[in-house]
Amino acid sequence: MFEQLEGSVAVAKAVARCRPEVVCAYPITPQTHIVEGLSRMVWDGSLAPCEFINVESEFAALSVAIGASATGARAYTATASQGLLYMAEALYNAAGLGLPIVMTVANRAIGAPINIWNDHSDSMSQRDCGWLQLFAEDNQQAVDLHVQAFRIAEELSLPVMVCMDGFVLTHAFEQVELPTADQVDEFLPSYQPRQVLDPQAPVSIGAMVGPEAFTEVRYLAHVGHQRALSVIPEIGSRYGSIVGRPGVSLVSPYFSAGADTVVIALGSVLGTLKDTVDGLRADGHRVGVLGITSYRPFPAAAVRAATDGARRVVVVERSLAPGGGETVTTDVRSALAGSGVEISTVIAGLGGRPIIRTSLRAMITAAEGDALEPLTFLDLDRDAIAAVLTSTSAPTGGTR
Amino acid sequence: MYEVRIHGRGGQGAVTAAELLSVAAFDAGSTAQAFPSFGSERAGAPVVAFCRIDDRPIRLREPVVTPDAVIILDPTLLHAVDVFQGLKPGGVVLINSAHPVADLGLTELTDEGRAGVVCVSATEIALRHFGRPLPNGVMLGGFAALTGVVPIADIERALRDRFAGPIGEKNAAAAREAFDSVQISHQEAAGV
Numbered sequence: 001m002f003e004q005l006e007g008s009v010a011v012a013k014a015v016a017r018c019r020p021e022v023v024c025a026y027p028i029t030p031q032t033h034i035v036e037g038l039s040r041m042v043w044d045g046s047l048a049p050c051e052f053i054n055v056e057s058e059f060a061a062l063s064v065a066i067g068a069s070a071t072g073a074r075a076y077t078a079t080a081s082q083g084l085l086y087m088a089e090a091l092y093n094a095a096g097l098g099l100p101i102v103m104t105v106a107n108r109a110i111g112a113p114i115n116i117w118n119d120h121s122d123s124m125s126q127r128d129c130g131w132l133q134l135f136a137e138d139n140q141q142a143v144d145l146h147v148q149a150f151r152i153a154e155e156l157s158l159p160v161m162v163c164m165d166g167f168v169l170t171h172a173f174e175q176v177e178l179p180t181a182d183q184v185d186e187f188l189p190s191y192q193p194r195q196v197l198d199p200q201a202p203v204s205i206g207a208m209v210g211p212e213a214f215t216e217v218r219y220l221a222h223v224g225h226q227r228a229l230s231v232i233p234e235i236g237s238r239y240g241s242i243v244g245r246p247g248v249s250l251v252s253p254y255f256s257a258g259a260d261t262v263v264i265a266l267g268s269v270l271g272t273l274k275d276t277v278d279g280l281r282a283d284g285h286r287v288g289v290l291g292i293t294s295y296r297p298f299p300a301a302a303v304r305a306a307t308d309g310a311r312r313v314v315v316v317e318r319s320l321a322p323g324g325g326e327t328v329t330t331d332v333r334s335a336l337a338g339s340g341v342e343i344s345t346v347i348a349g350l351g352g353r354p355i356i357r358t359s360l361r362a363m364i365t366a367a368e369g370d371a372l373e374p375l376t377f378l379d380l381d382r383d384a385i386a387a388v389l390t391s392t393s394a395p396t397g398g399t400r
Numbered sequence: 401m402y403e404v405r406i407h408g409r410g411g412q413g414a415v416t417a418a419e420l421l422s423v424a425a426f427d428a429g430s431t432a433q434a435f436p437s438f439g440s441e442r443a444g445a446p447v448v449a450f451c452r453i454d455d456r457p458i459r460l461r462e463p464v465v466t467p468d469a470v471i472i473l474d475p476t477l478l479h480a481v482d483v484f485q486g487l488k489p490g491g492v493v494l495i496n497s498a499h500p501v502a503d504l505g506l507t508e509l510t511d512e513g514r515a516g517v518v519c520v521s522a523t524e525i526a527l528r529h530f531g532r533p534l535p536n537g538v539m540l541g542g543f544a545a546l547t548g549v550v551p552i553a554d555i556e557r558a559l560r561d562r563f564a565g566p567i568g569e570k571n572a573a574a575a576r577e578a579f580d581s582v583q584i585s586h587q588e589a590a591g592v
Contacts (some may be wrong), residue, residue: 167436355462
């Protein structure tokens with residue numbers, strides 16, 4: 001049954017159907033509606049048994065989730081932006097301890113300057129923390145990814161971030177079909193922890209590991225992510241067979257087969273990109289789109305297969321690595337090494353700047369004419385930049 | 401695809417109006433998408449919200465730049481923001497105003513026949529029905545009459561579902577009054 005819901009409400013309902021036993025979060029825009037929804041369900045008893053724990057910070061929120069998960073509870077939290085940064089230390093611990101926590105990241109820029117709007121700087125900044133990162137293209141996918149994330153996390157003993165674009169998805173009303181409670185129960189059995197903290201049978205987890213074994217522990221973290229590359233699609237197809245629509249796969253190709261130019265992106269910009277590409281294809285352009293759903297682990301083989309035969313790839317990135325430029329492109333480059341495909345990076349939609357079809361169309365046609373710089377900033381206000389550069393390069397004590 | 405842009409000031413319910421319009425359109429069997437603008441949301445500051453209505457899934461996420469309809473919840477915005485920007489030829493404009501269109505100085509729009517402009521005294525209707533100067537739901541009733549894009553019954557149901565109890569009923573009744581008043585003024589304009 002389709003419903004017309006706000007993205008945050010849809011996600012809160014989907015998470016509730018996964019029967020989390022502990023939810024703890026600290027409010028931060030644009031994540032707030034999700035945890036407000038869950039707190040109301042715990043309060044009115046519609047989500048039970050579940051403890052909603054109010055905490056004083058994001059660091060505490062994730063620390064409580066870690067503690068809860070270590071005692072064998074299914075734990076969930078959500079955050080965004082600076083909140084994710086404040087969790088950073090605990091993020092690595094959750095992954096290192098192998099705790100299958102699921103967290104929504106309502107993607108938002110990072111300050112300074114303060115900015116509450118959408119880009120991917122927050123989750124990209126935690127690329128290497130050991131969590132899986134799955135990116136939703138629309139609110140249907142956000143709902144479906146959350147349910148699958150719990151199963152993936154528990155199967156792999158690894159925490160999973162479900163990334164959904166702040167405001168663009170969290171605050172958008174659109175139709176979604178929630179999996180029914182019965183479908184979720186069939187898909188997601190109760191959590192069977194591999195080990196638990198129990199005073200009756202004491203164990204240590206996260207004990208110190210010295211130089212003799214630390215490399216091996218880290219290697220195994222990489223192996224866990226590599227295993228995820230097969231577990232994610234398996235679980236996706238199991239979910240798909242239960243709910244009757246495709247589950248999550250690692251990538252989502254859109255007319256990329258046989259295309260000369262393939263645009264790679266993550267998240268909600270994919271919808272606008274697909275509409276842009278429809279227009280270009282109608283005019284005879286051989287262009288396609290490749291959505292990356294699983295950013296960590298990075299599906300190098302799937303990216304290679306989906307871009308086979310392409311002459312060029314344009315990676316649209318929603319964050320910037322100052323001093324280097326690219327983030328996602330680094331992964332794409334390494335996946336396509338030796339293929340001879342030309343790769344360029346377009347930084348777009350930082351801090352909530354809308355990404356519009358006319359700009360994407362111009363970007364693609366520039367790429368087709370080999371006129372796209374290796375690193376381009378979409379819709380950059382060059383006059384504003386020139387004015388700032390002129391004023392800051394003027395000698396101090398100049399004319400006033 | 402039918403695209404609507406709603407202008408208001410923080411606190412007048414522009415975002416809620418877009419959401420409710422999307423719910424009403426969905427209930428009427430369309431696909432719909434509503435989302436807020438990405439500006440600062442403070443009480444009194446100009447706010448923009450968008451709604452798209454179509455008969456197939458909507459993937460587009462860019463702001464509505466060429467609206468088929470513009471709804472203006474606060475007439476003081478007429479001279480503060482370019483509320484008509486990108487309006488499609490033949491598009492419609494619904495303004496919350498106690499004054500007739502002729503008094504608003506919108507000759508550029510009305511004389512060239514670029515747009516059908518209609519006023520609804522939505523704040524006055526809202527005050528009379530539920531005692532608060534909230535024009536958003538009322539204006540949706542006027543929108544239903546002006547465009548025929550969404551049936552008034554679905555607007556009324558969306559209002560009843562959103563606001564529980566008597567407040568929902570009063571909002572629905574206020575929207576119905578706006579619907580009737582726009583229909584009557586349309587019929588008069590057409591000489592019926």
